Amino acid sequence: MDYFFFILSVICVWTILSLATNLVIGYGGLMTLGHVGFLAIGAYTAATLNILWHVNFYYTIPIAIIVTAVVAFASILPLLRLDAFYFGLSTLGLNIVITDVLQNVGPRVPGAEGLFGLDLPALMTSSIWRLAIIAALTALTVYLSWQLVRSPFGRSLRAMRDQPDAIESVGKSAKRYRVTIWTISGGLAGLAGALYCTTLSYIDPTVFSFLFSFNLLVYIGFGGLASILGSILGPTLLIVFGEALRFGGLPSQVSGPVQQSLFALLLIFVMVFRRQGLVGKYDFRE
Amino acid sequence: MLQVLISGLSLSAYYALLALGFAMIYSTLRIFNIAHAAVFGAAAYSFYILYRIFGFNIWGSLVVGVAIAAIFGLLVDIFIYRVLAARGGGTFSIFIASLGVASLFEAMALLFTHGTPLVAHTGSLLPITIGAVSFRPLDILVISSVAILYGVLFYAIMHTRTGLEIRALADNHTMAGVVGIDTNRTRTAIFAIASSLAGLAGILTVYDSGIVPTTGLNLLFVTIVAVIFGGTRYLFMGALGGSIVMGLVTAFAGFFFPQWVTVIVFLLLILLLIWRPQGFFA
């Protein structure tokens, strides 16, 4: 049962991250390939505060959100001038730089390579209540994202995505929308990171590798761009599928690569035959 | 110091092989072909299997390995990229598909080798020492082969009909179609040549220092920085120049700050993209 709650928690965390990433790719038109880097920052912020500085875990959550949002804000300013390709490549580079720096000089429990020993508040030590809190925060994120994309802001954002030149002609700055949505997305990724800590017994940078960014891409591509529902369906279905594989009788050494192969095939299939994924309302940009 | 320089130049040769092919595909077709890493790996593993497991002749295995690379690269283009484009996909979708191919190959390689490094050379590659530096005959062979290949290919690009078509594509894709160049046939030539180069790099690597499933991708990322550094205005000079720079950078970084090599490479990438995306040879 505990395992079941654990998987649901993981699904929730990835749903938040998928929403965050879909907001920038599907609605903002910014091709990010390294959003897992923000997940890492959120996770490390929360874990460091809690494990090394003994901050109550509840407080680490908003702090992680703010720290990651600030990093996101700072990171996009120099990248705004890049066109889609080079932008994507830069975010990938950023992801790898973040994880590598964390690996070399990141905070760690003395004597170890990473952080462990999360000191959770009493309520959260029970796996069902932990799930309840994570699920509630996920639902909140879904609601917020939904309201955001339905609002005039969301409309202007989509317009900017479609025609950056024309949005300027109606007096709105494309740059402002990009920076805003990227910062909001960063904050959400930070939230996902903080919550992600609670599902890990050991937090170290290898957890946030490029493979993770790749999986995120598959979740979103499969679920569908510019779709709140897609950001929920993608991770849910694929994480469940991944777990089913693990229980399907394959030896553990094999199930990892098999899953990766299937996901890669799925991504290729989606790109060639159905770029809008399951329920997406937008295509990966030209 | 001089030793680091020598190893840097030797590394440059490998990047140069990958860079030329990658830059060729990118400058003519606007395809950011991450699957190039898979082509590298395919040739490497094939060579290992032929040479070490089946015991075939080394030169025969080399030729077959390169052929496999060329065919593999071509198949990816024909069955994935061209189909994707015909179905309305753009450059970014192709890029993501190529990521998928690279990831698929890495996963399959992981599946079959369990991540164990495979090295193809038997016996030891003894270095020759002159004064303060040692180098191996293999390094000399690699560097001179790359130099010869560059020369031959440069001549071919400048003086053959196919080469002309390739250059026309690099200048202007749509116009080339209009003046009657069969872009599909030229595209085939481009992928065949580029993939062969990548395959050769893979074989040399597995022979010399061995490979693991992620080797191709790691090398490719450095190569990408080299290609961006060199710019695509002058294909050969850019690829060569960028490769030499990155070879030296990785050698020196690897010697002085071994854990920071990746960070340095990717920071360079980001800085290049922000400040000089057209490269330094434009």
Added chain:
Amino acid sequence: MISANKLEYRDLYKHFDGLMVFHHVSFGVPAGQITALIGPNGAGKSTLINMTCGVFPQDGGQIFKDGRELRRLSAAGALDLSLARTFQNVRVFSTLSVLENVLVAFPDQPGDEPWRIFGRAWKGVEERNREQAMRFLERLGLANDAGRRADEIPFGSQKLLALARATATGADTLLLDETTTGLEMSRVPLVLDFLRALRAEGRTILLVEHNMDVVTDVADSVVVLHGTVIAQGTPQQVLHDEQVIREYLGRIYSA
């Protein structure tokens, strides 16, 4: 001369990579009137609009709006100076509905700030904007398409949509690039009525046109651009000008 000109172009010069587009271009766009800008393709009419709206600067000369010189204008800043425009190649927001395309353009949208989304205030304004947008669409015959995706309506309809979008900005000066090109003849009267209504509201319009019937019907003055301003005046005067006929019109149009 105290100019009653909304827009004033003085001695404008533009070249692209050494190829000269136009030189010594000087004319005024009187306030509250419709001025037509005509000339052969490539004469730089769209370029003029681009320059006025801050897409790129001129290479020489000055542009004035309301008597103030436009310097280092950015594209998004044009609307702050009450300048709106349409594009020759339309550029509707493809995945948005026709109605949403117009709604995006309204200047007053409190819901456009993410942190104000959870208040009540923006919904009232949104409702008012929606009604106004529907009125524009009705007058241009697009009301039935309000819910359709903008990239699924015919090209002519997209042109009308672009006009509605520019109008919704509330700008006092509209630079319209080839609004009737590609539009079915039967729908042109809708555009003419719409433009006349805008003029009655006091808005100033610079109309780039190829359709001489539109020009004679609705323009108060005409400027002919071909390398430089080769003629300006009333439609009657310009359409009978020999140089204009020789270099552009090819025949006499009745004004």
